[in-house]
Amino acid sequence: MAAIELGRRGYEIIERNWKTRICEIDVIAKRNEVVYFVEVKYRSSKLQGDGFDYITPAKLHHMQRAAEIWVGETRWSGEYALLAVAVTDNELEMREII
Secondary structure, three states: OHHHHHHHOOOEEEEEEEEOOOOEEEEEEEEOOEEEEEEEEEEOOOOOOOHHHHOOHHHHHHHHHHHHHHHHHHOOOOEEEEEEEEEEOOEEEEEEOO
């Protein structure tokens, strides 16, 4: 659902579920010459908070490290950012986090 919505909003999906031995990125997308490393958090309801509540400082550090590895491996020299997508009961919200 997140990748489909990103596509609708003009993002080109580069990869889904990109993994190395030590990290993973849910979706890598590109829009306006910026690569976005997307963390998708799904919750069946908002009773215990939305998906954004689960992006802790440790998770942010992990996302940044994964992005740096991808950038190094692909030799991407352009801009990049971290993006979070929270999905709850077929409702989707996105936030750039770095």
